Every structure is written in structure tokens, then in C-alpha cells.
Amino acid sequence: MERSDQDRPSHPREDEHEFAEERESLWRITLGPTIWAFHFLISYAAVSVYCFKFERMFSMGVLRIALIAMTVAMLAAIAWIGWRAFLRWDVRDTGEFSNPEGSAEDRHQFLGHAGFLLALVSFIGVVYDTLPLIILGTCR
């Protein structure tokens, strides 16, 4: 399947047009880390606000379970993103691990590869950041 765009006429709104074509992948390469960032921020903010404001109102167990549930959902989302990126990378069909050439197809697969690897690192990051929720049980 050769996907050549070399001959298509220039589009008047070149950037918007390209983003439309590749929007998903470009967005996806930072989507994994963005989920990590939200996971980190929400966990940290929730624990801080709880420890400073609501420690007497309800037990930490409730908060931990809520946050761990959020973690599971976010890990699933990252896994799905990673899987889609893996398909885009298309390494099983092409056998190409690196996509060093200047064709549209190579750019497409490269973005898939980068997105896949970033999803992997974000997944590990989220798991790391969940460990304190599992190991520690109190504010002190």
C-alpha cells in the first residue's frame, strides 16, 4: 500500500489541512504523557487538599480507593492509545523499526512509533506514581 502525497496540489490552508490528515497521531504522541500529567496532578492535589482540609471528615481509605480507581481507568486509556499507535507504527507488516526516509508513509509510521514509546513510558510513570497510594496509608 503506497500512500504518496507527493503529487497532490498545494492546499491553500496547508497547516490546517495537514493537521486534519495527521491530527490523530500528532495529538497522540503527547496524549500518553498528558494523561500521566493529569494523573500526577490530580493525585497530588487530592491528597494535599484532603490532608490539609478534610482529614477529619472521612478516612483516607475512601480517597485511596477513588484514586486507584482513577489510576486503573487512566492506565486502560494509555494502553489503548499505545495499542493504536503500535498499529500505526505497523512494524509487523513492514518490518521497519526505524523510518528514516522522507516519504509520507515514513512520517506516518514514525509518529506511530514515537506515540507508542511515549505511551509505554507514561504507563510506567503512572504505575510508579500509584505506588505511594498503595504503600502509604496516612497523611503523616
Added chain:
Amino acid sequence: MTDRSIPAGDLAPRGIYPPTEKMLNEPVPREVRERQEENLRRAWKTPEGWRYWTAVNNSEVGVWYTMTAFVFMLIAGVMALLMRLQLWVPENDLISADMFNQLFTMHGSAMMFLFAVPMFEAISILILPAFLGARDMPFPRLSAYGYWAFLIGGIFVIGSILFSAAPKAGWFMYPPLATIELGIGSDIWLLGLSFIEVASIAAAVELIVGALKCRPPGMRVNVMPLYAWYVLVVGGMILFAFPPLIAGDFLFELERSFDWPFFDHTRGGDPMLWQHLFWIFGHPEVYIIFLPSIAIAAMIVPTVARRPILGYSWIVLSAVGTGFLSFGLWVHHMFTTGLPNMSLGFFSAASEAVVIPTGIQLFAFVATLIAGKVVMTLPMLWIAGALAIFTAGGLTGVMVAIAPFDWQVHDTYFIVAHLHYTLFGGMVFPVIAGVYYFFPFFRKKMLSERLGRWSFWLIFTGFNITFLPMHLTGLLGMPRRVYTYPEGLGIDWLNQISTVGSFIVAAGFAVFAWDIVRPKKDQPQIERNPWGAGTLEWSHEIPETKWGVRSIPHITSRYPLWDQPKLVERMDQGRYYLPDAEEGLRETIVTSVIDARPIQVQRVTGPAYITIWAAAFTGGAFILPTFHIYGPAIVSAAFAVVCILYWLWTSTARPPEKDMKDVGLGLSLPTYAAGPQAVGWWAVWITMLGDATAFASLVFGVFFYWTSNTAFPPPGAEHANGYLVALSTAAFAAAWALTRGARGLNRAGRVGLARGALALAPLLTLAGMGGFILSVMDLDPASHVYPAMMWALMVWVVAHGIVGTIMQLYCLAGSLFGKLTPRYDADLWNVTLFWHFLGLTALVTGAMMGIVPRLM
């Protein structure tokens, strides 16, 4: 003929792209070539004599920037030597405690703010366009402005130590020590460095737009040099890391100047807010320093290994991943502040996780070296030293990321050793490698192999002699930042070894500095590609030409000099794009973000005095308040605004003499762009992202006080006047709507209505600003942190309102004087974009002043 009914910014490129082999093979007649070269030479001529300093070309500004940062580094290094002399023996009285405090504060501040970060910007300005086969950066005058701002601010900050007036509360300026500090040291730090941070953000904007929009045709994101990827990531990090510090500086200076108690706990403030804001900046900053330096390694390693880099995507992952994760580490500088253990746990975990992407790139380099045939050149020697030292620093980093270990060594010499290992390995060594590697590119001469090896071994051994013992000094309990220590603690000999080592490092730097400045007139002309590299910067011409590239190539590979055999010959002969400058203007090609399809010819600005004046007056606006001279400071700020307006009016987004231009190889490109097509629009978007981050930091402050303080707002506190807040917010919203409406009306040719909207909008903005001011008039900002915070939000939105008003009037004037027409409306697009952000800022401010405190 172009269609006059289409807005100039909507014209599409016409003709053939990509070029065929047959077109590229067509020879260019000699007389044509010579005429073109003459035109280009004239357009890109560097000013001579004393006008030389008006130059804005990246090849000049980059060299000044690099050399200035290097000189600041040497000065900060001398400060370190003085400290080491003082610590040579116990109970030494060479330097007073007060001077010692100034020395360590200035050493850290100067190394971070005057050397490490500016050095990244300097090197990138110098070499990024060459990596991308661009003639210059998209906004040369902005680079020059940034440089002059940096020079003025840097001399001001570092010069203060000569008057014994330097800041002395440590490079992170913790309150309450820094807020109650007498003298002007803290003000010099806050205002001087804020000024330089503005220059950093200007450089970040320039570099991001450069990497995204100024790549040569065909250089898609998957073939761009890794350096450009790192620049993108680091530019993005600067936008999210520096603004929190600017917001912190803003609050801090308000406390120092007007006694608004943001960090004073007796009036509801909290010194911890500063620590948060500082380290949200401070930790990513470490990676802002590290990533671009390691990017230099990513350029050198493939060259010495004689093969393409292994794991290009892995390195991209590494850069992007590190960029993200580095924002989750800041509290590991605050492990001993008594935050809940679980919070510490999150930061500890993220600090361990960041090792993964950081490590991956180092493994990719090692793998490339193993797979290739390594030629141990001088730059590679420095890279090898960097990898060894950085790895050692990384290992102690893993140790101190574990909270209980950190509790033991916090604020001891162990930390001093750790941070110097990471910064020397992660920044100093790779940057020196880069200087040896790129010197033949930017100076067209080689540095000495022999001096280089001497310098390396002196610095490498001296460094380890200085800092390796410090781990032990710290574990034995010596705290950092003490001006002396008593006898008999078992640390005397360790300190002596460190002092000896520091002078060996200094000797190494002396050799290096001599190598750079020694006269090289008699040296033979260098080879064009002395290292046999594959990337585009080595297509540079010898002897030097000022036009950047003779013609802008079509790139289809990561290592074009290796993979595209006829490339350099064709570039030289002007067979590629923009081989000429018939109008005598400086031009470069703008391409699309992902696939780098050519979309526009960008006219870039040339030499000017105005940038120097603008920087000088901006400097006055920041520096005079240090001495509590507010009237002249405001006048200076007004002059700065006038200079910047003159600069924009005379040289940006002018309607071109013709809409389309033939750029060669059968392709015609538009010469004007508006909206998301234009580099200016991208610059506004990126700047405002940073601005929004600073504002978000203030909003964070409100919520922070709410969590940290049992009574915020205090019971029975007076709130901002709700009606006035609501009316002001509405006025801002209406001003936004009119600005946005003016853009549509102007495009539709209803110029009269558009002018009406642009005349009415500033009035509404003024009303909005007045309303916000009146709404807090009854609150006393010095009485408690709550009214102080309301005032701070008001000051923020009013300051932005002033800028917004000026912009609306600028567009109105543009419309009246023919600069802004329905066909040429880039200015109005940019102003509308600014107003999207300002509208949102006003809306959030309205909520923060009118609604949120009443619910807290």
C-alpha cells in the same frame, strides 16, 4: 496575475512541488549565478564600523550571546574559587560571612540564569538555522532584543557584587530570609532576573517557531535533526517553567516594595508558596539546561560513529518524555518541609521514573557508538567525559530522590557534589564538546587539538578531585553555604583536596579560553566538512558568506550530506529555492509544520538600532524600581513601548510589493501570511501560552492559601465589590467581542464598521480596567494576604488590559494609514488571538475576585 478578491494570506502556493530530478539537473548560467550572488551579498551584508552592533543576523547575535554567557560563566567561576580559598582551612577569615553569602548566591544565580539557560538560547540561535538550511531565524530583531536585554540585565545583576550589594539569600531566595533582607540585593535578584527571564521567553518563542516553520522543504518531522526536536521540547518547557517563577517574582517584589504579605505568615501569607513556585520552575530548569546540551551529543555521536543514530524515535521519546516527567519532580527539593508523606511519595516516584527516559537517550548514544566505527575526535572525548560524569550524578540523583535518604543529606555538601556532577556532565562537558565541534562552522577556523586535550584532562581530573570528596564531606555532616567550619570534624583534608581540585579546573578553563580567543590569522583555511558529518550545517561556505545558505535545499533524508550526493553542489550553484534576492530583501522559506511543504516567503528584518533602544528602555523599567525610583521607571517603560511599536509598525506585516514570488524550480509562493499560516501568529500563540501559565500560577496561589491557611479568606473579610467586578468582566468580554468582530468585518470589506469596533473596544477596555481598580479600592493590601491577592489579580488584569488597548489602537491606526486592509490583516489576527487569552484572563479574574472567595 493574482486574484485581488482573495485575502493575501489565503493565497495558495502555485507550481511544481516537489522538484523533479530533471529540474535539479538543469544548470544555472554563470552570469545569472554571479548576479544572484551579488544580490544576496548586498541583502545580507553585515553592517560595518560602529554600525556593526546594529546587526541582527543570527550569525552575529549568536556569537555575541555565546561569548557574553561564557564571560559571565568565567566570572561566576572566579567566585567559586574565592569560596574554595575561604574553605581551604578551618576558621579562615579571608572572606567575611556577608561576602561569602553574596558569593554563593551570585555563583548559583549567575551560573543558572546568566550562563546555563542563555547558553542554550545562544547556541541554538547560532546553529539552528544552519541545521535547517534556513537563512536566519524567523524574528532576527527579537533575537537581538533578547540579547541586549540579557547583556544589560546580566551586567546589572553580576556587577552588584562589586558594590557589595549583591543578593545573599541563596540562589533560590527563600523567604522569610529574602523578604526581610535589608539592602537591595534581593530586589536586584528579583527584578534583574525577571528581566532576563523575559529575554529567555523571547528566545523560546523564536526557537519554537524556527524549528516548526523554518525547516527546508521536504524535511518532515521524522527526518529533522534531533537537535531540532530537543529545541522544540525545551522551548515548550521554558513556556511552562519560567512563568511560575515570573509570577513568584511578581508577588515577591510586591511584598518587598509595598509590604503586601504574600509570604509573611503573621498576616496570613505562607513562605511555602514561594518554594512551590520557585521549584515548579527550578526543577524543569535543570532539564531545560540538560536536554539541549545532550542534543549536542546527539549531533556529534553519529558523526564520530560514521553512521546514522540508532533509535531516532527512542531519542524523540526520551526528549518528550523527560520534558513531561520533569514537571513532576519539584517537591523533591522540598522533602524536608513537612509536607504529607504521601505527597512526598508521589514526587519520589516521579523522580525515579524520570530516570527511564533520561537513560534511554544515553543508551541510544552508546549503542550508536558500538555499532559504528568510532573516530575518537576531540569533541567525542568531551562527550565521553560528559557521559561518565553525568552517569555518576544520575546515580546520586536516584539516591537523593528517596525521601529518607534526602532527609539525611539535605543541604549538605552531598547535594553540592550531586548537582555539580549532573550539571558538569549534563551541561558543561557537552557544551564544550559542542564548541570544539561547531567552532569550524561558526568561526571557519579549527581549535587546537593539543590545547583541547590539555584542557579536557585538566578539567576532567580537576572536577573529580574537587567534587568526588564532597560526597564524603557532606555525609560527614558539613552543611552547604557556611562560610567556615571548626577544626577537628574530619573534614579539613577533604576541603583542602576540593580546593586544590578547583584550581586545576580553573587551569583547564584558562587553557580552553585561551584556545578560543588566541589569534588564528595564520591558520590555513579549514576543510568545508572537517568532521565528515552528515547534517546540513556542514554545507556552509568557506570562506564565510553571510547569506546562510546559497539556496534552500529540498531535503529527503536525516543525513542529507551523506545520502543526497549532489546536494551541496546544487546548493552552491543556486539550483534550489530562493537563489536570488532581486528586491534586495532578506528572505527565507516558511514551510508547513509536519511535512515541511513550502507555503510562504518570509521577509525577515535587517540591522536596526531600535532593538537596542527597546532593550535599554525595557531595562530601565526593570532596573530603576530596584532603587525605588518609580516615576522614571514608568517613563522608561513608556519609551520601551514606543520603541517596540515603531519597530513593529515599520518592519512587520507590511503589505508586500507583490503577492506572489517565484522562488525557483517552478514554484511561486505567497509573500504575505495572516492567521495560523503566519509565523507572527504562532509567536503570539506561544507567548500567550507562557503568559497564561503565569496567570495560572497566581490562581494556584489563591487556592494554595485556601488549603494552607485555616482562614482564607479570613472570617468577616471584606470582599471586592461584586457589582463592579461583574461589570468590569462584562466590559472586557464586550471589548473581546468587538475585537473579534472587527476581524470579520474588516475581512468582509466593511472597513468603516471595523474601525468603529476598534475605536469602541479600547473605551470598553478602559472602563473594565477602571472597574477592576475601583472594586478593590476599599481593601487594604498590606493588612492580610487575602486583600493583597485580590490586588495582585487586579494589577495583573489591568497591566494586560493596557497592552490590549494599545493593540486595538495599533490596529485602528493600521487601518487608517493603510497598513491593515481587508486583504492584509495579519495584525488583526494576532491581536484577536491576544484578546482570546485576555478575555479568558478577565473572565477567570472576575470569578476569582467575585465568586470563588465567597464560596471558600
